[in-house]
Amino acid sequence: MAHKITAFIIAEATRAKKGKEAPAAPPTKSAPHYFEKSVPSQFIIGSEKIVLDGKKVELTVKSYHPDAILVEGSLEVEDVFDSGILELKDKLHDICYEFSKKNGAREEPAEEYTVYQISGYKGDPELFLKNYGSKMAGLLKSEKLELDEKEVEHTLSYQMKYAQNDLVIVDWDGAFVFDTDGEYGETIELLELANYQLLRYRILDEDLDERLKKSEKLTQAETGRWFRTKEVATAFKEIIKIRSQSIAQFEALDRDIKLIGDWYSARLYDLLSRKFRIDDWRKSIRDKLDSLEDVYSIVSENLGVSRMQVLELIQIGAFFILQIGWFALIILEFWYFTR
Template sequence: MDSRPNTTLRGSAVGLFLFDICEEIRLEELGSILGARRLGEGLKHAAAEQLFFERPPVVEEVQFLGEAQARVRVKYYDYGVLSVLFEFPFAGEWGDLITLSSRWISGTDLPSRAEEIAKEKIARARPALVKPYGSWLSEDYFIFFMREIAGNPNAPQLLSSCGQQISQVVRGENAILSDDERREVLQSAMSYYPNDLAVLGWNAAFVYDSAAGSETTMQLLEYANSQLLEFRHYDELMTRELARVYDTVGQRSSMINRWRLPREASRLQTVLLDVTELTERADNAIKFLSDMFSARLYRLAASKVGVPDYKSLTQEKLRTAEDLYRFLIDEFHQSRTFWLEAMVVLILLIELAYVFHGKM
């Protein structure tokens, strides 16, 4: 596409695919296995403010057969998420971008190709994986970066003149959207400088910015989606554990079942501690140092993709699990107290029997 000299839009189209592959990735060991670099420096915004990864992920560039101009990058996060990024150069008109967005969002072969790359990489990286999962949860997100737009409009001009096209790109719709839907999409617009713009949706984003600013935005969107993936995993894990405990509690009460309660409580407590530790690790993986715009952009991205919703669900189930843990322990203590008291009574009865027998 880059061969077209007079086009309205120039930039790139990015497909981002994330997989939850294991509980933890030992990044130091992984870097040695792959010979790959780590994202060790802060991601600088154009305003020279910074954000830092607590444990910088390992980054690896990959060859994409058949697409000489495509950039393919694999990234490994310490909390068990692997991401595969495809970036293709784009040059064309608004109609071309809308068509591309609609085609990618409605269905493309990129997810299957990303999974193939992920499986190939994991086969080599397996020694660095802690508790690999048999099946993977996945997320995808599409970002359309425009670095040049004809006329060099500022953000207000771009929203005013091309708001309809931007909203169609973010929604992946070929059809014209209603005024209400267009306003809903454009409510998520953010700018730092007059000549940059980010409009975020739940599965796609339109970004008009420099290369440096675009890179920061992409890192934040990727991090938000990796968090979504982790909280989805924790939500499913807690759902399974709670269902198992409910089954145990719902079984017919018996002495044997009651004496199994400490084991169930111990297992539940272990899960609680593991999930709490892992959520804190995923939650605190990135630090914002005086970069309030990046912090606000991240909060918007997280809200759009659904991180707060799944985080709330996970926290609610953690509270439920804590209540169940206390209930199991209380039930066991009550059962133990009953049987201890019964044994004391039995011993007294036996002693009384011996006393009366002796008198007779």
């Protein structure tokens, strides 16, 4: 029986190197023939082998072009249920963070994830749940405290069986993958993809918070000002730009991944989406886009009002000029006839 740990970090980068396109992990389970075209591609920037606590670590630096760096570190261990595994996992994550920064990634926002892999066993992997359920839940939550029975049950409930002797259990910060043949590549790629998608939603959500603050400032008209048409028009253009950028980014998030159906890849991604609450992130972003729409309407209305005010002032001014002209004409006529 073989035990392995894979830790990875996905972090935002100002401009990620593209590198060479990574070959897709050979599908060992069902996947649509268009799988590679239905998800964002990974690009390999480089790889390196290091030693951590006497164990060989394979590090691979990848990117999701153009805005994310992915660093993946893998090592074999004697027993993933050993008492020192969490400390080893933390050290592995620290190394991944270090390499991500060297390759232009920011410290935040970022997603970190750990995959505990077991292969070469005999029988149904659900036996591990009976014997090590509490430890597995603790590892998934990076928690050393002994968890309550209900918490253990809840943590292990997000699971998926596809073949007779395989099992995947996912949580927010980690996953357990059981595969008798040790074919983990496809599953790890999907785990990385789901974390990348979560990171993109987080980034857009935070960006929208900043854009809303900026938009609200643009709508705050200065008091005591009569001629604000140019000022409001400039704000209106800025709101249009902010709104269009946000809508385009949101639509790109939904468009980039098309995993629908009963395929293994689609079912696992759906499980991860539910665990990561992707629909909640979508709703939060939609609500903020609606708020941007409200700001857009307010500025549009203010621009119309400002223009109407200017036209009214022009009309009033023209009327007074006309009245002054008539008054001057009357005075001239009076002077002409009385001289």
